[in-house]
Amino acid sequence: MDATKPDQGQSEQIANRLRTDIIAGRMEEGSPLREIALAKQFKVGRGPIREALQRLSHEGMVVAKPNCGVRVATSPPNSIQELIVPLRRTLETFALRSFFQDLNANDFDQWHSILKRMRIACETSDYASTVELDIEFHQSIVERAAQNDLLSIWLTLVSRLRNQFQNGHRKYDDPMKIYYEHVSIITIFQTGDLEQSLQTLEWSIT
Amino acid sequence: MDATKPDQGQSEQIANRLRTDIIAGRMEEGSPLREIALAKQFKVGRGPIREALQRLSHEGMVVAKPNCGVRVATSPPNSIQELIVPLRRTLETFALRSFFQDLNANDFDQWHSILKRMRIACETSDYASTVELDIEFHQSIVERAAQNDLLSIWLTLVSRLRNQFQNGHRKYDDPMKIYYEHVSIITIFQTGDLEQSLQTLEWSIT
DNA sequence: ATCGGACATATTGTTGACAATATTGGCGCT
DNA sequence: AGCGCCAATATTGTCAACAATATGTCCGAT
Numbered sequence A, B: 001m002d003a004t005k006p007d008q009g010q011s012e013q014i015a016n017r018l019r020t021d022i023i024a025g026r027m028e029e030g031s032p033l034r035e036i037a038l039a040k041q042f043k044v045g046r047g048p049i050r051e052a053l054q055r056l057s058h059e060g061m062v063v064a065k066p067n068c069g070v071r072v073a074t075s076p077p078n079s080i081q082e083l084i085v086p087l088r089r090t091l092e093t094f095a096l097r098s099f100f101q102d103l104n105a106n107d108f109d110q111w112h113s114i115l116k117r118m119r120i121a122c123e124t125s126d127y128a129s130t131v132e133l134d135i136e137f138h139q140s141i142v143e144r145a146a147q148n149d150l151l152s153i154w155l156t157l158v159s160r161l162r163n164q165f166q167n168g169h170r171k172y173d174d175p176m177k178i179y180y181e182h183v184s185i186i187t188i189f190q191t192g193d194l195e196q197s198l199q200t201l202e203w204s205i206t
Numbered sequence C: 001a002t003c004g005g006a007c008a009t010a011t012t013g014t015t016g017a018c019a020a021t022a023t024t025g026g027c028g029c030t
Numbered sequence D: 001a002g003c004g005c006c007a008a009t010a011t012t013g014t015c016a017a018c019a020a021t022a023t024g025t026c027c028g029a030t
Helices: A010-024 A035-041 A046-059 A076-104 A105-123 A125-144 A147-168 A177-192 A194-204 B010-023 B035-041 B046-059 B078-102 B105-123 B126-142 B150-168 B176-191 B196-203
Strands: A062-065 A069-072 B062-065 B069-071
Touching: A010 A046, A010 A125, A010 A147, A035 A046, A035 A062, A046 A062, A046 A069, A046 A147, A046 B196, A062 A177, A076 A125, A076 A147, A076 A194, A076 B078, A076 B150, A105 A177, A125 A147, A125 A177, A147 B062, A147 B150, A177 A194, B010 B126, B010 B150, B035 B046, B035 B150, B046 B062, B046 B150, B078 B126, B078 B150, B078 B196, B105 B126, B105 B176, B126 B150, B126 B176, B176 B196
Parallel strands: none
Antiparallel strands: A062 A069, B062 B069
């Protein structure tokens, strides 16, 4: 067997790669994703590509017109996004509440790892990485709840708010503020004060 | 070539069929769905089957373990369902609000068509059909908003509440009450009173 | 010159065969 | 007899070729 990796789902890896590319804004809205081109790019057959694309389509990252291909989705109208934001808040606070009392050193190690990378991204004004890490941070909270249902729903919500993550960093004159904001979240978590933590997390979700 | 239909996505039809089968309770929780068996059953290759299964997997109808196949999902824990119910309320009322002023005779024709079928199902104590029509009713409201984002999110939510639809009909001694409840919803809609309609719809979502 | 229709091209949809992996039953060992 | 290992089987994962459909272009008629 290949010692490279247990290869647990290569379509998932492709989906993750494309997802971060879209989130980071490396792909224009409305630009098409051709199966053959992606297949050659990833050195893989068209099957896994189709699966990855279908997954992103369900999440709302791309839109698929039958017999016509998939394109990077355009952001939903503001009315929809304003509907989704509170749903996202409900989900993330629910997740946090579910495991807050079980937090251990290992959890904080992982979060500090994200923060470390985020600090570098912010210091170098690497907007794409900053956006990715912002989402990775919140996703790690949802994943920590170890409820697959939660993650699935969260992904379908966040995919439709990705432009807020992208634009959100414009509103800060200093990119470092993004970093400090997340540091403060983890700092509150470490105090063990649940209510304060929930409030800080909620407040960070625009 | 079959002149029956323009064949707009045969994997979608398969997914719909399997979804209603699961919702209606015709498949045991945890029972496996084998690709080859389904392929022969639907007289189709394994490709479309895989796509349908992946869609249902993302919705939460089935769970897919890599290299191991998919099984009918077990209902999420109550804590998750209690989280999802208010999200579903928010979504459906948002949908209703978005198109309420544009309602026309055609809309009510379609709803009355559903109610007619639901009446028959309730009269004959056909629980499976009753559940299907209950969901079709609410789905028609979300679809009427003509926002694909809304429908995608709604599906991921409702799939995880399917046991509530199934059990919900036990709590009524008389199955006809389910029918009357939906009739009253449409009746309120026809009065044109938005606030009253929103409240009735919300109240119907357990 | 512009509009409509048919042809050529490109892309997606589908299929069957092959490879990789997990499950199941039997065998030997303790 | 019980436990662990190993082969046989069944199932999923992947690929390349084929069919169906949409897109874009060219030509001719008005």
